[in-house]
Structure formats: structure tokens, C-alpha cells
Amino acid sequence: MVFLRSWGDTEAMTRDSFYITTPIYYVNARPHIGSAYTSIAVDVVARFMRQEGADVRFLTGTDEHGQKVAQSAEQAGKTAQAFCDEISVHFRDLIPLLNLTPTDFIRTTEARHKKAAQAFWSRLVTRGQIYLGSYAGWYDVRDETFYREEEIVDGKSPSGHPVEWIQEPSYFFKLSDWQQPLLRFYEEHPDFIAPSYRRNEILRFVEGGLKDLSISRSRLTWGIPVPGDTQHVMYVWIDALTNYLTSLGFPEKQEDFARFWPSCVHVVGKEIIRFHAVYWPALLMAANLPLPRQIFAHGWLTVEGQKMSKSLGNVVDPTSLVKTYGVDAVRYFLLREIPFGEDGDFSERALRRRLNTDLANDLGNLVQRVLSFIHKHFEGRPPLRQSSLAEDQEFLFLFPSLLLRVQNHVHRFALHRALEGINEAVVAANRYVDQQKPWVLVKTNPERLKEVLTVLLEGLFRIGLLLRAFIPSTAEKILDALAVAPEARTFAQSAAPYQPVGVLPPLEILFPKVLEDAG
Numbered sequence: 001m002v003f004l005r006s007w008g009d010t011e012a013m014t015r016d017s018f019y020i021t022t023p024i025y026y027v028n029a030r031p032h033i034g035s036a037y038t039s040i041a042v043d044v045v046a047r048f049m050r051q052e053g054a055d056v057r058f059l060t061g062t063d064e065h066g067q068k069v070a071q072s073a074e075q076a077g078k079t080a081q082a083f084c085d086e087i088s089v090h091f092r093d094l095i096p097l098l099n100l101t102p103t104d105f106i107r108t109t110e111a112r113h114k115k116a117a118q119a120f121w122s123r124l125v126t127r128g129q130i131y132l133g134s135y136a137g138w139y140d141v142r143d144e145t146f147y148r149e150e151e152i153v154d155g156k157s158p159s160g161h162p163v164e165w166i167q168e169p170s171y172f173f174k175l176s177d178w179q180q181p182l183l184r185f186y187e188e189h190p191d192f193i194a195p196s197y198r199r200n201e202i203l204r205f206v207e208g209g210l211k212d213l214s215i216s217r218s219r220l221t222w223g224i225p226v227p228g229d230t231q232h233v234m235y236v237w238i239d240a241l242t243n244y245l246t247s248l249g250f251p252e253k254q255e256d257f258a259r260f261w262p263s264c265v266h267v268v269g270k271e272i273i274r275f276h277a278v279y280w281p282a283l284l285m286a287a288n289l290p291l292p293r294q295i296f297a298h299g300w301l302t303v304e305g306q307k308m309s310k311s312l313g314n315v316v317d318p319t320s321l322v323k324t325y326g327v328d329a330v331r332y333f334l335l336r337e338i339p340f341g342e343d344g345d346f347s348e349r350a351l352r353r354r355l356n357t358d359l360a361n362d363l364g365n366l367v368q369r370v371l372s373f374i375h376k377h378f379e380g381r382p383p384l385r386q387s388s389l390a391e392d393q394e395f396l397f398l399f400p401s402l403l404l405r406v407q408n409h410v411h412r413f414a415l416h417r418a419l420e421g422i423n424e425a426v427v428a429a430n431r432y433v434d435q436q437k438p439w440v441l442v443k444t445n446p447e448r449l450k451e452v453l454t455v456l457l458e459g460l461f462r463i464g465l466l467l468r469a470f471i472p473s474t475a476e477k478i479l480d481a482l483a484v485a486p487e488a489r490t491f492a493q494s495a496a497p498y499q500p501v502g503v504l505p506p507l508e509i510l511f512p513k514v515l516e517d518a519g
């Protein structure tokens with residue numbers, strides 16, 4: 001099979017297509033706030049790129065093979081397949097719960113994936129990149145990772161998990177061949193690994209030397225069979241990484257592959273960056289396939305300052321959180337509170353604080369005061385009149401530069417900075433209301449009032465547009481209340497003046513209750 005591009009040719013990325021992925025989540029346990037976090041962030045970027053006019057593929061799904069899942073199924077007294085079927089549904093349920101917009105949800109137990117993973121393996125065999133040997137060493141089942149003797153401290157893996165000794169025949173991937181090509185690639189593509197501090201970690205790791213990687217298990221049966229050797233199943237990470245190709249129709253659909261793969265960004269938690277930024281590119285180079293455009297690693301969430309764990313009983317369930325606070329409060333909090341890329345802490349107290357300040361007091365209040373005024377005094381028919389007063393121009397001038405700033409932040413995954421910028425505009429709009437005092441103008445200067453309301457509606461329209469990707473249902477409610485036509489909700493439209501289609505419909509309450517700040 002001939003692919004259109006060879007590895008390294010990532011320049012072919014076109015601005016009109018974009019492919020973004022979450023990790024595929026293990027089905028050993030139900031989803032928690034950590035998996036919700038990655039999926040929400042990826043959804044925001046996917047929605048944003050669509051709003052910019054790109055054709056976006058957004059992939060998420062579940063990682064269902066391997067020893068960890070096999071053990072969890074056994075403990076639950078179920079067959080591995082039945083167990084996966086059951087837990088995978090909980091991950092799929094996150095889509096409506098969190099208002100996610102993936103274009104594909106993959107399960108690694110699907111036939112299409114087995115086919116792709118085996119085809120990928122066979123490409124490596126054809127290129128002399130796989131050999132049969134025997135593995136002896138430590139394995140951390142929870143991380144599904146092989147560790148070297150010198151990495152084991154007090155019988156535990158670097159993640160603090162128990163390890164088991166494995167000694168068995170195994171296929172190996174010639175990872176050691178790829179040290180220099182990888183270093184060259186990182187050098188030529190300085191943005192391949194982001195943020196930059198993660199890049200340095202990876203450079204140091206690869207410079208330290210790479211050993212061949214064990215890529216099959218012969219004592220395990222829950223996995224994709226190695227082509228031509230039924231005694232082995234693929235190591236779960238080889239199987240899992242290939243999912244990103246499966247979704248593009250590998251090995252058959254070369255058109256989708258050529259269109260989307262060079263624009264692909266894998267968003268992952270920092271603990272699995274080595275798999276994505278070292279093993280995966282080496283495997284792709286070895287298979288003579290192009291590399292994705294970027295690996296972005298975000299930080300790790302703690303809960304009230306502690307690591308989330310079943311044994312501590314502090315695992316946060318996104319379903320109950322959404323039930324209590326609403327999906328947009330959860331989306332907003334996670335992305336506004338924690339600089340994307342860095343570690344951060346989750347607490348309900350901090351979430352309530354954000355909900356009260358940024359969302360209810362700033363945004364909710366702004367929308368409410370402007371629109372209820374228009375309903376009260378003008379029966380939903382805003383009197384539009386353009387103004388050329390310096391103070392009005394100064395306020396409106398915020399928006400074109402804000403759009404550029406927000407685009408720039410989102411393209412670099414600085415999602416917290418994007419929201420910070422939007423919130424500044426909301427605060428500026430509230431200040432403008434306070435200064436202009438429309439409730440006085442209605443009695444003293446009706447002509448000036450028209451101008452002030454026009455300026456405010458222009459501002460609200462642009463705030464609604466900018467918030468669409470982040471808090472979609474709230475932003476759509478705002479745009480609905482402004483009677484903005486559905487086709488006028490892209491960034492391309494934001495240069496045009498605000499133009500309602502008909503009378504403004506009544507405004508729904510955006511944030512129904514302001515909850516007590518418990519201390």
C-alpha cells in the first residue's frame with residue numbers, strides 16, 4: 001500500500017481540516033472527573049475550530065484490552081467482553097452529559113480496530129521492525145507498563161503501584177533504532193510536544209537511550225491476536241495507540257488519512273506522554289507513516305488537594321456534579337480555574353465560587369440587566385442606532401482584538417487565558433452599563449439610550465459568539481435571546497453588525513441559582 005505522504009511531512013496540514021483526539025479510557029472503572037476534564041477540553045477546541053470554519057474530526061472512546069481490564073472483569077465475575085460492554089456505555093454516556101461533540105467513539109474490541117491494529121503490526125513486520133525474543137522484567141498492571149529493574153523502589157513502580165515479575169516469550173519492536181530519527185524530528189518540529197517543559201522531559205528521556213520495547217504478551221489472552229502467531233496477543237499500548245488510525249479508516253481509506261492525519265493533535269494527560277511522544281512516533285516512522293502534528297499533555301487533577309483514588313473514596317463523579325451545578329458550570333470551572341497544561345485542584349467550593357462570580361454575577365447579570373430592560377421598555381424590539389461617540393467606540397474596539405487573542409490562546413491550548421479574556425470583556429460591559437445608566441437615560445435622553453443599547457447588544461452578541469465553544473448551552477441561550485440567526489453564529493460573522501431576526505424572545509434564566517459559598 002502506498003500512502004500519499006511519508007513520515008515527517010507534516011507541513012501538509014491544511015487550515016480547513018483538523019483532527020483532535022482524547023486518550024481512549026480504560027474500562028476497568030467508571031469515568032471520573034479526570035476523564036471528563038480531558039474530554040471537555042478537547043470538545044472546546046473541536047467546537048472552536050468548527051466555529052472558525054474547519055472540518056473537524058474529534059475522536060474519543062474506550063481502551064478495552066489488557067491485563068488490567070481482564071482482572072477487573074474477573075473480579076466482577078463477568079466475561080471480559082460483557083464487562084467492557086457494560087463499562088464502555090458509561091463513557092459513551094459522558095457525551096450527552098457533558099455536551100461533547102465527538103465525530104467518532106471507538107472501542108478497541110470492535111472489528112474495525114482489530115483489523116487496523118493487525119494491519120499496522122504487519123507493516124512493522126514487513127519492514128523488519130519486529131523480532132521474537134523473551135522478556136524478563138517487572139510489569140505494573142495498573143499502568144500497563146514495563147519497568148526496568150533500576151526504576152523499582154521498595155517493590156513498587158515509579159507510580160507507587162505493586163509490580164509483578166514477568167518472564168515469557170515476547171515480540172519486540174526495534175525502538176533502539178529510532179533514537180536519532182526521533183531526536184532529529186523533535187529538533188525540526190519544535191512544537192511537536194507541548195507545552196515546552198514537557199518537550200524537555202522527553203528530550204532528556206530519549207537522549208538517555210532507548211531499549212527495544214516488548215510488544216506482545218503470551219500469558220494473556222484478552223487482546224488482539226498477533227498476526228500469524230496465536231500464542232501471543234498485542235501489548236495493550238500497541239493496540240491502543242493504533243486507535244487513532246482506525247478511526248480514519250486505516251488501512252483502506254487513504255483519502256481521510258491524507259486529509260486529517262497531518263493536522264492531528266493528541267491531547268493526553270502528562271502521565272502517558274512517553275507513549276505518545278516517544279513510542280508512537282517511533283512506531284509510525286518504523287511503519288513509514290506520517291506523524292501527527294502535535295502531542296499536548298495537560299496536568300493532573302487532584303481533589304481537595306489529594307490524589308483521586310478509590311481507596312480514599314474521593315473519586316468525583318461527573319454525573320452528580322452536572323446534576324447539581326449544570327454542565328456549563330462544570331465545563332467553565334475546569335477550564336477557567338486550572339491553567340491548561342499544569343496540575344490543578346478540584347473542589348466544589350472553588351466551583352461554587354466561580355459559578356457565583358464569573359457566571360452568575362458577571363455574565364448572568366449582564367445578560368439579564370440588558371435584555372430585561374429591552375423587554376420592559378421596548379417589548380423586545382431593540383431600538384438600534386449606531387454611535388460614533390469615543391466612549392462607545394472604545395468599548396466596541398475591545399472585540400476585534402479580543403477575538404484574535406482568544407483564537408491565539410485556543411490554538412495554543414491556553415484555554416484558561418481565553419476564558420480570562422472573555423470574562424474581562426463581560427466585566428467591561430457591566431462597567432459600561434454602570435457608567436451609561438440606561439435606567440436614567442430612559443427618562444432623560446431616549447436618543448442616547450438607543451445608542452447605548454445598540455453598543456451593549458453588539459457586545460453581548462460577540463460575547464455569546466466567543467463563549468459558544470466553552471459553555472455551549474448558555475451561549476446558545478444568549479444568542480437565541482438576542483434573536484441571532486443560527487447561520488450568523490460563526491466567527492466569520494462577528495465582523496458584521498448585530499442584526500436580530502425579529503422580536504427578541506423571552507430570556508431563559510442562565511444560571512438558575514446562586515449557591516452559597518460554603519466558607
Ligand code: ME8
Binds near residue numbers: 022240308
Ligand atoms: O491511560 N487528572 O487510560 P486511562 C487529569 N487507556 N486527567 C486525568 C486524571 C486526573 N486525575 N485521571 C485520568 C489510559 N485523566 C490509556 C490511554 S491512549 C492511546 C490510551 C485523564 O483510563 C487523562 O487524560 O488511565 C489521562 O491521560 C487519561 O485520563 C488516562 O486514562
